[in-house]
Amino acid sequence: MNRLILAHWRSTTSGMTLVETLVASTIVSLAIGSMYVGSMALQKSFRAAQHYSSTHAAQLRVLDYVSLDLRRAFAVKQSNKEITMLIPDYYDRTNPSNIKARHPRVEKGRIVYGNANGVKVRYYIAARNDHTGRAVNDLFREEAGVSRLLVSGIQEFEPGYEDNDPRRQIVKTSITFPPIFRAFAVTDAATKNATATHAATMVRNKREDAALN
Amino acid sequence: MYMQVSQRADSRRRAQGTTIPEAVVAVAIIAVSLGAMMTLNGNQLRLVKVGRDTNSASLVVQERVEKLRTLAWPDLADSSHMAESYLDVQAKAAPILNEVTEKIVISPYPAGTATPMELQKDPGSATRIINSGSGLMDEKLVRVDLTLGWKGSDGLAHTRAVSTLLAKSGVNRNDVPAMGPIAGGPFDAFSPALPPLPIGGTPPVVPVVTPPGGGNGNGNNGGLGNGNGNVNGKPGKG
Numbered sequence: 001m002n003r004l005i006l007a008h009w010r011s012t013t014s015g016m017t018l019v020e021t022l023v024a025s026t027i028v029s030l031a032i033g034s035m036y037v038g039s040m041a042l043q044k045s046f047r048a049a050q051h052y053s054s055t056h057a058a059q060l061r062v063l064d065y066v067s068l069d070l071r072r073a074f075a076v077k078q079s080n081k082e083i084t085m086l087i088p089d090y091y092d093r094t095n096p097s098n099i100k101a102r103h104p105r106v107e108k109g110r111i112v113y114g115n116a117n118g119v120k121v122r123y124y125i126a127a128r129n130d131h132t133g134r135a136v137n138d139l140f141r142e143e144a145g146v147s148r149l150l151v152s153g154i155q156e157f158e159p160g161y162e163d164n165d166p167r168r169q170i171v172k173t174s175i176t177f178p179p180i181f182r183a184f185a186v187t188d189a190a191t192k193n194a195t196a197t198h199a200a201t202m203v204r205n206k207r208e209d210a211a212l213n
Numbered sequence: 214m215y216m217q218v219s220q221r222a223d224s225r226r227r228a229q230g231t232t233i234p235e236a237v238v239a240v241a242i243i244a245v246s247l248g249a250m251m252t253l254n255g256n257q258l259r260l261v262k263v264g265r266d267t268n269s270a271s272l273v274v275q276e277r278v279e280k281l282r283t284l285a286w287p288d289l290a291d292s293s294h295m296a297e298s299y300l301d302v303q304a305k306a307a308p309i310l311n312e313v314t315e316k317i318v319i320s321p322y323p324a325g326t327a328t329p330m331e332l333q334k335d336p337g338s339a340t341r342i343i344n345s346g347s348g349l350m351d352e353k354l355v356r357v358d359l360t361l362g363w364k365g366s367d368g369l370a371h372t373r374a375v376s377t378l379l380a381k382s383g384v385n386r387n388d389v390p391a392m393g394p395i396a397g398g399p400f401d402a403f404s405p406a407l408p409p410l411p412i413g414g415t416p417p418v419v420p421v422v423t424p425p426g427g428g429n430g431n432g433n434n435g436g437l438g439n440g441n442g443n444v445n446g447k448p449g450k451g
Contacts, residue, residue: 031240038247045254048260056265063272108280162280169283197269198305200276202283 059175071107074108074205078213082124083159089114090197174198262366270373272306292345300340311337314362322356
């Protein structure tokens, strides 16, 4: 009787064959593998989008800095991915804890603040490798010999003059950055185009560029 | 014995694996979840691009206005020049945008006898002069309405618009002498200052010599040129 019951139990609860097991494990592996790859890609994509947005905001911030200085500059010179200008000496920084705005005065037919030679402002980049070993640049703003980091991890900073503008009255600036995640087939040139932000600013003051030579 | 068989049969029923419909439903739920996440990701990327497009459009508008302020007044009042040398020249920040349409209207401010100039550039075609305007050359102040339209990455039409006033001797100092030579000059060679204001009197009138054809935008502007001084035709230095 016992034997009969056991035989019946075995026949109704038979296990999977080797082939069935292999097929099932393959399907499960594929499903789990694709979910893993998909979730990783999603995470990378979210991180890349976050990086793209924050870097774009940094680009706009830097372009705003440059435009502000260009609008008040009276001498501008750009060379080799850096731009130098002279702005009026608006502030009295004798006491760093109490910086005062100066009153203008007229000297030799022009409005002057403080030192008539103005204050030199320079935007320049310095190369370094980031934590992944990629070559990136940091962009600095130097005013009166003191440099401050404006943004790190950019690809290129390219100031230039507008075409067909012999007076060089409009200064164009572009900034690109290396994205942290991109498709395999995308070239560096395409990346540069896709991340470039351009601004154009008119230099409003009478130019005295020779002061920078 | 009967009892033992019955218990084993119950345990067998309880230990049965998932049926095919159950497995299909589970897989479908997982697929829908993953699909939703992918869609969310796609939408997020699209939003990032829309934001970038919008910023680029603002930069294009800003670039257009800056360029406007460097134009010589005769050029600003000339619809052909505005079409060919201004609106047909693509802004540096524009290539990132799709199907860009630009429209510019230059009208007297305040409204007077002059009629507005109206130009439009549609995607892939040269600028159309809708209305060439008249009398703008004699105005002292004009209002410029610039509208930029583009098709966003979300498939919707977007617009950025700006209005500004341009004076004949405005930011770029058209007609004002002593603005210096091309690209600046010697630092200590200040151009002669304007004559002092007579106390209690009216400001001195700056002599303006109107050359045939107006200014040429290149240092020797002869009075109505580019704001680079040399009103009387003195060639620029530098």
